[in-house]
Amino acid sequence: GQQLNQSPQSMFIQEGEDVSMNCTSSSIFNTWLWYKQDPGEGPVLLIALYKAGELTSNGRLTAQFGITRKDSFLNISASIPSDVGIYFCAGLSGNTPLVFGKGTRLSVIA
Amino acid sequence: GAVVSQHPSWVICKSGTSVKIECRSLDFQATTMFWYRQFPKQSLMLMATSNEGSKATYEQGVEKDKFLINHASLTLSTLTVTSAHPEDSSFYICSATSQQNQPQHFGDGTRLSIL
Numbered sequence: 001g002q003q004l005n006q007s008p009q010s011m012f013i014q015e016g017e018d019v020s021m022n023c024t025s026s027s028i029f030n031t032w033l034w035y036k037q038d039p040g041e042g043p044v045l046l047i048a049l050y051k052a053g054e055l056t057s058n059g060r061l062t063a064q065f066g067i068t069r070k071d072s073f074l075n076i077s078a079s080i081p082s083d084v085g086i087y088f089c090a091g092l093s094g095n096t097p098l099v100f101g102k103g104t105r106l107s108v109i110a
Numbered sequence: 111g112a113v114v115s116q117h118p119s120w121v122i123c124k125s126g127t128s129v130k131i132e133c134r135s136l137d138f139q140a141t142t143m144f145w146y147r148q149f150p151k152q153s154l155m156l157m158a159t160s161n162e163g164s165k166a167t168y169e170q171g172v173e174k175d176k177f178l179i180n181h182a183s184l185t186l187s188t189l190t191v192t193s194a195h196p197e198d199s200s201f202y203i204c205s206a207t208s209q210q211n212q213p214q215h216f217g218d219g220t221r222l223s224i225l
Contacts, residue, residue, distance in 0.1 A: 031211065033214075035216075041219060042114075042116070042203045042205075043154070092211075094212070095211070098205075100153045103153050
């Protein structure tokens with residue numbers, strides 16, 4: 001089945017630093033999504049990407065849909081303590097269920 | 111933005127009890143709802159896909175008689191864990207979408223603890 005390789009698995013950074021994480025796939029996706037999950041809560045949609053090459057920002061977050069449609073990255077600039085959480089990439093293709101990466105656990109040291 | 115409400119958020123009950131979890135889309139019509147299970151420090155594992163008015167499609171390895179799903183309206187899906195046992199303890203999360211090629215919006219999850 002389809003799988004997403006998300007890296008890194010975890011990150012420990014200083015407050016104010018920039019963060020980058022990415023996802024790659026062996027399959028093509030029509031839509032890439034990035035979610036954030038706080039402990040004990042459901043994932044919250046951060047950014048949705050619909051076109052190959054698309055670069056989209058949401059505040060301090062920027063994500064890009066790779067040209068090959070097999071990868072995506074998420075950048076967080078000037079991290080703050082509330083950025084702590086687990087970030088998941090997810091790929092969507094046609095009517096098949098969403099495919100999730102294994103998540104990147106972000107810790108921010110004040 | 112799209113809001114999905116999941117209830118209850120926490121359930122603790124005795125082994126053998128059946129537990130019903132509700133998932134509601136509050137401001138859009140959810141043609142498709144999904145039920146996930148998440149173990150600690152792991153990603154979400156899809157259990158079943160539910161389309162309004164039809165039978166749910168279960169993923170391989172998920173017992174449909176154990177996890178009963180009903181999607182009777184465009185705003186409500188329910189997951190019933192029948193005769194729950196300690197190994198069913200987990201974090202269950204629903205999501206909903208108005209169209210299958212659109213992003214899913216998630217509920218806040220239900221933590222189920224079976225004693």
